[in-house]
Amino acid sequence: MLNVLVVDDDAMVAELNRCYIGQIPGFTCCGIASTLKQAKEILLDSTLPVDLILLDIYMQQDNGLDLLPELRHAKRSIDVIVISSAADADTIQQSLHYGVVDYLIKPFQFSRFEESLTGWRHKKTLKDNHQYFEQADVDVLLHGHPAENGETHRLPKGLTPQTLRTLCQWIDAHPGTEFSTDELAAAVTISRVSCRKYLIWLAQRHILSTNLHYGATGRPVYRYRLQVEHQALLRQFCQ
Secondary structure, eight states: OEEEEEEOSOHHHHHHHHHHHHTSTTEEEEEEESSHHHHHHHHHOTTSOOSEEEEOSBOSSOBGGGHHHHHHHTTOOOEEEEEESOOOHHHHHHHHHTTOSEEEESSOOHHHHHHHHHHHHHHHHHHHTOSSOOHHHHHHHHHSSOOOSHHHHOOOTTOOHHHHHHHHHHHHHOTTOOEEHHHHHHHHTOOHHHHHHHHHHHHHTTSEEEEEEOOSSSSOEEEEEEOGGGHHHHHHTTO
């Protein structure tokens, strides 16, 4: 479970963010701080690990930006997503300078909030599970998706743009659906073996996530789901 600290002096907004966090599997709100002093006290508590901070900028007693250089100076491996009504260039540039992983301007939709947290989790998992990286992995960390170049669009032998388009159109139309190779193959009426090749190719490009499901009997089954933060890349193959 990933622990998220909310730093916001507006009690209603803080509670809304806490509820939003609770709606995303794998995340929990580990605390709410209405001042930077409270936030620092929580961060100093070694019994309460914090993975991610949702940070407001305009607070009655504080400027949220003041927390960022302190985190960097302390060399704490805690990422920050700014959630603020501050939309001026100077504030956003300072936030990016100190390495915030995302910036949400109030008001925002839950879908954007969810995309921000799940996108951060995907990058965190990638960083935590690799000692060395391929270029495609670095591209995901820096840009959120593999670089769009000739190699990205060059299909392996045996795969065709027409079939890829059909599969991607179905996946794009079912963004929240988890599916197996057999289920997708039946939906678009192609062979299971052929379908499996395309799914592997899409998963290698981080467009799809994979989970291994173990049933009561038989072999484990791979199930796939669209990485919502990479839906734009998927749609390039839908045309």
